[in-house]
Amino acid sequence: MWSNGQVTNQRHLDAIADAEFSAYWLDGAHAPETNPTLVRNENCDLCVVGGGYTGLWTALVAKERDPSRDVVVLEASSIGHAASGRNGGFMDASLTHGIRNGFRHFSDEIEVLEELGMRNLDEIERALRRHGIECDYQRTGVIEVVADQHPDSYRAELHEEFALLERLGHDVEWLETDAMRAEVHSPTYNAGLWDRSGCALVDPARLVWGLKAAAERLGVRIYEDTKATGLERDGVGVLVTTPLGRVRAGRVALATNAFPPLLRRINNYIVPVYDYCMITEPLSEAQLAAIGWGHRQGLSDNANQFHYYRMTSDNRILWGGYDAIYHWGGKVATELESRPESWALLSQHFFETFPQLEGVRFSHMWGGAIDTSSRFTVFWGKAMGGRVAYALGYTGLGVAAARFGATTMLDLLYGRRSLATQTSLVRDKPWPYPPEPFRFLGIQMTRWSLGREDSTGKRNLWLRALDRVGLGFDS
Numbered sequence: 001m002w003s004n005g006q007v008t009n010q011r012h013l014d015a016i017a018d019a020e021f022s023a024y025w026l027d028g029a030h031a032p033e034t035n036p037t038l039v040r041n042e043n044c045d046l047c048v049v050g051g052g053y054t055g056l057w058t059a060l061v062a063k064e065r066d067p068s069r070d071v072v073v074l075e076a077s078s079i080g081h082a083a084s085g086r087n088g089g090f091m092d093a094s095l096t097h098g099i100r101n102g103f104r105h106f107s108d109e110i111e112v113l114e115e116l117g118m119r120n121l122d123e124i125e126r127a128l129r130r131h132g133i134e135c136d137y138q139r140t141g142v143i144e145v146v147a148d149q150h151p152d153s154y155r156a157e158l159h160e161e162f163a164l165l166e167r168l169g170h171d172v173e174w175l176e177t178d179a180m181r182a183e184v185h186s187p188t189y190n191a192g193l194w195d196r197s198g199c200a201l202v203d204p205a206r207l208v209w210g211l212k213a214a215a216e217r218l219g220v221r222i223y224e225d226t227k228a229t230g231l232e233r234d235g236v237g238v239l240v241t242t243p244l245g246r247v248r249a250g251r252v253a254l255a256t257n258a259f260p261p262l263l264r265r266i267n268n269y270i271v272p273v274y275d276y277c278m279i280t281e282p283l284s285e286a287q288l289a290a291i292g293w294g295h296r297q298g299l300s301d302n303a304n305q306f307h308y309y310r311m312t313s314d315n316r317i318l319w320g321g322y323d324a325i326y327h328w329g330g331k332v333a334t335e336l337e338s339r340p341e342s343w344a345l346l347s348q349h350f351f352e353t354f355p356q357l358e359g360v361r362f363s364h365m366w367g368g369a370i371d372t373s374s375r376f377t378v379f380w381g382k383a384m385g386g387r388v389a390y391a392l393g394y395t396g397l398g399v400a401a402a403r404f405g406a407t408t409m410l411d412l413l414y415g416r417r418s419l420a421t422q423t424s425l426v427r428d429k430p431w432p433y434p435p436e437p438f439r440f441l442g443i444q445m446t447r448w449s450l451g452r453e454d455s456t457g458k459r460n461l462w463l464r465a466l467d468r469v470g471l472g473f474d475s
Contacts, residue, residue, distance in 0.1 A: 049254050078224050087204045276282065
């Protein structure tokens with residue numbers, strides 16, 4: 001099993017000693033000027049609350065569908081400051097947090113959902129070309145890896161996933177030990193599943209900034225540093241209040257994700273968990289040769305507590321995941337984005353995976369909140385007589401799914417019947433999480449149980465009970 005951090009080598013602590021506490025993607029010359037704060041009253045057809053991927057795709061698609069539609073976006077901070085600007089840049093086609101989770105919850109619809117996911121990724125690719133969004137988009141695919149630290153049963157589970165993906169028509173390849181280690185040189189690899197076309201890699205910050213620019217070119221008005229503080233009915237529309245102004249809108253789309261929602265009814269359907277990430281300095285030619293990785297795919301572990309990692313265009317390795325930290329009461333705060341013990345653990349695991357990179361140092365490390373639902377997928381709903389809609393709960397796989405969440409939210413808001421709106425993924429909600437203190441205690445028990453399963457391969461009574469009622473939690 002992976003080391004637990006208590007035996008972290010001093011050299012691995014030295015590797016993070018000089019790292020900046022900031023997201024690598026935001027530390028560049030591509031950041032646009034922030035927009036003004038809303039300081040007056042506005043009227044519009046559609047008000048979008050939240051300026052991340054979901055909010056910006058909602059605004060962009062709304063204008064593409066009807067150029068005359070007047071659209072306003074309200075962002076509490078600056079565009080790209082939260083998850084949309086600091087994620088790993090994995091644009092996975094899956095709408096269901098992977099094929100196994102999708103088959104578990106939506107077995108009767110898995111073919112349709114996989115088709116919708118691939119179609120959504122194709123549509124994103126076309127939209128990036130159409131709007132001239134430069135974000136280092138590369139459709140290299142992703143390899144899910146079984147490591148020697150994982151139980152033998154995980155290899156069998158991954159091979160079952162390979163067979164299912166192959167049956168559904170995905171371009172997949174099974175990599176035995178030697179082939180996996182030849183593709184990416186790590187002595188820890190046991191096997192791998194390469195989905196060649198089901199995932200793209202992007203620069204997440206340049207993507208969100210590109211969406212902002214594209215939306216503005218179509219006439220969307222975007223206000224930053226403008227936190228929506230309340231919603232109320234207003235005749236045939238909705239009134240959105242902010243500290244210095246108000247927006248009267250015919251319809252409202254909520255895209256706040258991990259942040260406390262404006263609708264209390266959806267509080268119990270998500271929990272914010274903190275994920276941590278780091279990135280190396282650029283690798284030398286010799287270091288690149290030592291790890292192979294010529295196809296530059298995304299990689300992730302086949303485990304409950306998994307790592308995700310990838311190469312960047314300037315030959316750094318982004319390395320994150322494993323820990324998923326929930327704080328009492330679902331607290332979301334800036335100070336929780338720093339967790340040195342998680343970065344130390346990630347550093348230890350990095351050098352266990354790539355011992356040939358001993359001596360490499362990390363340049364940036366950061367963290368942030370992810371909106372998690374009990375079924376690990378986005379969900380939707382409406383309020384105020386159908387004039388308000390929401391989409392949230394992506395559980396870390398929202399870079400591509402956010403566009404699907406946005407288009408489906410628009411379908412619901414404007415009464416547009418689509419293939420997506422007929423699925424149980426869209427019609428049904430996940431199980432709600434229990435209130436505190438049961439939520440906190442249950443999540444801690446689940447984290448312990450998942451770690452035990454990753455080391456023993458055995459799913460205990462607690463996890464089997466959660467399976468029966470459809471509740472889940474992982475990293």
